[in-house]
Amino acid sequence: MVLMRFPELLRNVFSTVGVLVREDGQQIMWKYIEELHKLQEKEGLRLGNKLKMAHIQWTNQKMKVNLAAQLFSSSVVSLSILSLLEVQPQFLRTIDAAFDVLNSRNPLGRGHKAPIxxxxKHRAIGILLEAESLLRGLKIKGKDNKLVPLHATQNKTPICGFIACGRSVIGIYEDLVEQPAAPCRYLLTYKLSQDHLELFFSAIRAYGGYNNNPNVRQFRGAYKRLLVRHQVKKGTGNCLLRDNTTILDSTPANINMARRLGIEPVEEIVTEDDTLANLPDVNHLSEYKEAAISYIAGFIVKQIEQKVTCMPCSHALTSADSVHPFVTLKNRGGLQKPSPGITSVCQVTERCFQRFLNANEGKAPQGRGTTAAIVHQLTMSMFW
Structure with missing residues (x-):
């Protein structure tokens, strides 16, 4: 169990202290993370990240490691590179890379998520040593506003924990991979984490009504029910299932929800609606929204390509030219580059929604008819 709750502990210290000072004197401020959340809430779109109120008000769910990991993810780093906020990108990038090295789970992974x-080996060890040096140099303001090393205060737990994790990973790699009669060809650090044990305990606890201290009889009864009826699945515990490791996989529990709930497809009847012409016009989209819409357009292209069988039509959906810089920044080889036509349709859609919001003083349009009218108008504008 090498991977400790490093992102969670560092997040707690970062948000509590408010300002971390690097060894070179640069300040890393928590308030910029809050400003980023406010910006995304104001614009109504997110730039390819999962930052939300739960990440800011983390005290309500302080045991969830996934919230802390998403806070230090590369998607937040991308926003700082775009200079939308004055977040220190090097700090976030180093923490994200170190967490990826300590959380590798795919033998075919690439980059920081590749197996050791x-x-x-040299790249992974270099990332761990760089993160260790960065964390050792962090300082906070103590009494009389004097800078004190973070590892010398009561908040030293994430620093000491990460150093122990990093050096333990290096030692385990040398024992399991580099020895003459080594049993492994590579090391997946996620297999060493305690997530599997926590998922198992979460399933046991759920059968006891989330009893934090089950007795022997309650544990035995819950264990028997898990063996007979279900497999351990991801739930609302402290961690999420990150790979295909199965626990107590005796019988699958797949249910056709549509058949169970009796859901039938409903045909939407679109009627003529001339209220769109009377709404206030929105001709300008902010630079933030243009970047977000370009990113969303790539996802739309990816979904359409799964259903389009016409090759010329499929090629017309993408374009190597006129790609927004944000898509180029986020692309690691798997993003679709939307054509200018697809991006234009998405921008028109956003402006239509903004017209409704402005007309209703910020309230979203209610009912199916409004959405149907927007889709109808966009469809007609594409063919006429």
Missing amino acids: KPAT
């Missing part, structure tokens, strides 16, 4: 093996 002879070909990637």
Whole structure:
């Protein structure tokens, strides 16, 4: 169980202290994370990240590691690179890379998420040592506003924990991979984490009504029910299932929800609606929204390509030119680059929604008819 709750502990210290000072004197401020959330709430769109109110008000769910990991993710780093906020990108990038190295779970992974093996050993160890040096140099303001090393205060737990994790990973790699009769060809650090044990305990606890201290009889009864009826699945515990590791996989529990609930497809009848022409016009989209819409347009192209069988039509959906810089920044080889036509349709859609919001003083349009009218108008504008 090498991977400790490093992002969670560092998030707690970062938000509590408010300001971290690097060894070179640069300040890393928590308020910029809050400003980023406010910006996304104001614009109504997110730039390819999962930042929400739960990440800011983390005290209500302080045991969820996934919220802390998303806070230090590369998607937040992308926003700082775009200079939308004055977040220190190097700090976030280093923490994200170190967490990826300590959380590798795919033998075919690439980059920081690649397994530790002879070909990637030097890069992985270099990332861990760089993060260790960064964390050792962090300082906070103590009494009389004097800078004190973070590892010398009561908030030293994430620093000491990460150093122990990083050095333990290096030692385990040398024992399991680099020895003459080594049993492994590579090391997946996620297999060493305690997530699997926590998922199992979460399933046991759920059968006891979330009893934090079950007795022997209650544990035995819950264990029997898990063996007979269901497999351990991801739930609302402290961690999420990150790979295909199965626990107590005796019988699958797949249910056709549509058949169970009796859901039938409903045909939407679109009627003529001339109220769109009377709404206030919105001709300008902010730079933030243009970047977000370009990113969303790529996802739309990816979904359409799964259903389009016409090759010329499929090629017309994408374009190597006129791609927004944000899409280029986020692309790691798997993003679709939307054509200018698809991006234009998405921008028109956003302006239509903004017209309704402005007309209703910020309230979303109610009912199916409004959405149907927007889709109808957009469809007609594409063909006429």
